[in-house]
Amino acid sequence: MNLPDLPALAEPGLAARVQHAIDHKTKPLGALGRIEALALQLALIQGEEIPVLREPQLVVFAADHGLSRRGVSAYPREVTPQMVANMLAGGAAVSVLARQQGLALTIADCGVDALLAPGAADLRIAPGTADASAGSAMTLAQAQQALSNGMALVERLPGNALLLGEMGIGNTSSASLLMQRLTGLPLADCVGRGTGLDDAGMARKLAVLEQALAVNAAALAPLDIAAALGGFEIVTMAGSVIAAAAHRRVVVVDGFITTAAVALAEALRPGVLAACVFGHRSAEGPHARWLQHLGVRPLLDLDLRLGEGSGAALAWPLLTAACALLADMASFDSAGVSNKD
Numbered sequence: 001m002n003l004p005d006l007p008a009l010a011e012p013g014l015a016a017r018v019q020h021a022i023d024h025k026t027k028p029l030g031a032l033g034r035i036e037a038l039a040l041q042l043a044l045i046q047g048e049e050i051p052v053l054r055e056p057q058l059v060v061f062a063a064d065h066g067l068s069r070r071g072v073s074a075y076p077r078e079v080t081p082q083m084v085a086n087m088l089a090g091g092a093a094v095s096v097l098a099r100q101q102g103l104a105l106t107i108a109d110c111g112v113d114a115l116l117a118p119g120a121a122d123l124r125i126a127p128g129t130a131d132a133s134a135g136s137a138m139t140l141a142q143a144q145q146a147l148s149n150g151m152a153l154v155e156r157l158p159g160n161a162l163l164l165g166e167m168g169i170g171n172t173s174s175a176s177l178l179m180q181r182l183t184g185l186p187l188a189d190c191v192g193r194g195t196g197l198d199d200a201g202m203a204r205k206l207a208v209l210e211q212a213l214a215v216n217a218a219a220l221a222p223l224d225i226a227a228a229l230g231g232f233e234i235v236t237m238a239g240s241v242i243a244a245a246a247h248r249r250v251v252v253v254d255g256f257i258t259t260a261a262v263a264l265a266e267a268l269r270p271g272v273l274a275a276c277v278f279g280h281r282s283a284e285g286p287h288a289r290w291l292q293h294l295g296v297r298p299l300l301d302l303d304l305r306l307g308e309g310s311g312a313a314l315a316w317p318l319l320t321a322a323c324a325l326l327a328d329m330a331s332f333d334s335a336g337v338s339n340k341d
C-alpha cells in the first residue's frame with residue numbers, strides 16, 4: 001500500500017518567528033491562551049508565518065456496519081441511510097451547522113446499505129461491513145480500497161481545511177474496537193453508550209465486542225487492524241486524513257469516531273497528528289481517555305455526543321479567529337503601545 005510522505009512541519013526558524021510575532025501583539029504576554037497555540041499550529045501546518053484558511057470542506061463519511069445487527073446500538077441500522085437522506089436534504093444538525101459556518105458539505109457513501117437519496121459522493125465499497133464479531137469486518141483489499149478512496153477524495157476537493165464527520169449506526173462499536181487494539185487499554189475503558197444504550201445494552205455491547213477482539217486476535221499490524229475492526233467510513237476517513245496531512249491541509253477532528261480514524265491514520269503514517277486540530281471532547285465515555293493517550297487537547301467541551309462533524313463545525317470559528325488575530329492584530333511597535341520592560 002503506497003501512502004504519501006508527510007511534509008516536515010518543524011521548518012527551522014518558522015516556529016520561533018511566529019511565536020515572536022504572537023508575543024509582540026498588543027496584549028499581555030500569553031493572554032490569548034490556547035488561541036495562541038492554535039495560531040502557531042496552523043502556521044506550522046501550512047508552513048506560513050500568516051496562515052490563511054480557504055474553502056473549508058466538511059465531509060461526512062457514511063457506512064453501515066455488520067455489528068449493527070448484533071444489538072450494539074440503541075437505534076436500528078435503517079437510520080444510517082435515513083440520516084444520509086436527511087443530511088442531503090439539509091435537515092440534519094451537520095447540514096445546519098455547515099450552512100451557518102460557510103462550510104462546503106460532502107456526504108461520502110463509503111458503504112451504506114440501501115441508500116435512499118441521490119447526491120452522495122460514491123466511495124462505496126460494499127453494502128456495509130461483515131459482522132466483526134464473527135470474523136474480519138472487511139478484506140485486506142477492501143481496507144486498501146477504502147484508504148485509496150479517502151486519499152482520492154481529498155485530491156478532488158478544493159481548499160486547505162478538512163473537517164471530519166461520520167454517520168453509521170454501530171460505528172461507536174468499531175471505534176471502541178480500534179481504540180482497544182491501538183492503545184492496549186482494557187476493553188471496558190474503551191466502550192461507551194453511543195446513541196444512548198441502557199445498562200443491559202451496554203452489557204450486550206461489551207460481550208459482542210469481546211467476541212470481536214477474540215476472533216480477530218491475529219490482527220496486530222495497522223492495516224490488518226483496519227480491515228478486521230474498521231468500518232468503511234472510518235478507514236476511508238483515515239485515508240483522507242493521511243492525504244490532507246500530506247498536502248499541508250488542516251484536519252479538524254470531531255468526536256470519538258473521527259478520533260478512531262485519526263488514530264488509525266497515525267498508526268499507518270506516523271506524524272499525521274501534527275496536522276490535526278481536535279474540535280471537542282465528546283461525552284462518549286472513553287473519548288477523554290483516548291485524547292489523553294494521543295497527547296492532545298480538544299478545543300471545546302460541550303457534552304456533545306452526536307458525531308456527524310457537529311463538534312468540528314462548532315470549533316471552526318476558533319480556527320478562523322486564530323488566523324485573523326495573527327494576521328490583523330497590531331504589534332506594540334506598530335501601534336505605539338508600551339511593552340513591559
Ligand SMILES: Cc1cc2ncn([C@H]3O[C@H](COP(=O)(O)O)[C@@H](O)[C@H]3O)c2cc1C
Nearest residue numbers: 073075166167168169170171172194195307
Ligand atoms: C438519528 C441519529 C442521528 C445521528 N447522527 C449521528 N449519529 C451518531 O450515532 C451513531 C453511532 O452510535 P451507535 O454506535 O450507538 O450506533 C453514528 O451514526 C453517529 O454518527 C446519529 C444517530 C442517530 C440515531
Ligand SMILES: O=C(O)c1cccnc1
Nearest residue numbers: 255256257282305306307
Ligand atoms: O463522539 C462521537 O463521535 C459520537 C458519540 C456518540 C454517538 N455518535 C458519535
